[in-house]
Amino acid sequence: MKIWHLTSPHHIERATAPDLKIADGAAKIKITKAFLSETDLSVFTGAIKVKAPFIPGRFAIGQVTEAGTDSFMQKGDRVYLADVMENDGDDLKIAGATVDGFYRDFVLAGANDCYVLPPSVSDEAAFLIDAVAMAERVVDELHVSVGQHVLVLGGGLYGNVLCQILIYHRAVPLLIDSNDDRLALAKKSGIYYTFKNDETLKDNVLKATGGKLADAAVYLAMNNRTEASSLFSLLARNAYVAFYSNSNKTLPVNLQNAIKNGVTIKCLCENSEFISTAINVLANKAVEFSQFPIFMHSEEELPTVLEAQATLAESGAIMPIGLHAFKFVF
Secondary structure: OEEEEEEEOOEEEEEEOOOOOOOOOEEEEEEEEEEOOHHHHHHHHOOOOOOOOEOOOOEEEEEEEEEOOOOOOOOOOEEEEOOEEEEEOOEEEEEOOOEOOOOEOEEEEEOOOEEEOOOOOOHHHHOOHHHHHHHHHHHHHOOOOOOOEEEEEOOOHHHHHHHHHHHHOOOEEEEEEOOHHHHHHHHHOOOOEEEEOOOOHHHHHHHHOOOOOEEEEEEEOOOOOOOHHHHHHHEEEEEEEEEEOOOOOOOOOOOHHHHHOOOEEEEEOOOHHHHHHHHHHHHOOOOOOOOOOEEEEEHHHHHHHHHHHHHHHHOOOOOOOOEEEEEOOO
16 A cells, blocks of 8 residues: 655655555545645644654545445545544544545545545535534534524635525524635625725624624634634623634633623534534535635645645734645546
8 A cells, every 4th residue: 555654844855664454334435635734734844743754635525436335334434534533531633633544545444534625516616625514513502593694704615605604594694714815705705794904803703783783603623823812802792702723733812801701612623423414514505615725636746736835824823714624646
């Protein structure tokens, strides 16, 4: 079996590993495409500590080549591989972060670790499964109801998708970001309320909510350098707030205003229970993603693309919305 493994920060190389043996309850899956995530960049740079040699790659899709007894899959099935697997004691097993990931040619997976994709969900749509699952979890955790105003702080891909899902559930998202390009892209996605994160923000929120402020808010930590506590001044009393990050980055939060206003806070990091829901949402074409740039790379380009994206992230620049994926053809 061929793999890509990280031997030290900023150094990833191809290697071989023993072939996988099929087992009852599992299927052997050929990785066809793996996505580049913030977690992969953090592992690559050493921001997330792993024991070398380590295989990165948090999200992937593949095709079943062999199906064991009771695997509930068939040869030829196209599947989405779950990034969070069954709990190992008190710690989550996260592909590409706490256990070896998907930058390789084959994996073994059971029915709890992968999801068969319907024909109506393209590979490109499957790139968004985690973002949609995050959005559905936010709707559930914050008890979002029809007509509620929900602040979304962070206008990257996850923020854009979250706003679309809030509209799908007939809530009213208010997307806040400091980057004009992200806000313009949100407008093209059908998100009506998009506000620059500047001195006009509170007045704009008051106007949009009829002076009532927001009923709920979500802070997306991915590539977000806005002070997290700033959203509390934009919320009505007894509002719900979710802080979401899919990596282990530090997030200082001053809770003074939250305590004063009786805010309920949820801290979210993974979305495994909502993957099936996300696939159904995408099958029903509820998310518009044609405006998102998608960059397909051969797997030989993996070191170059990782280094380029890591350099951009470490520079402090706002990461542009875009999906990077690698075709694994060994």
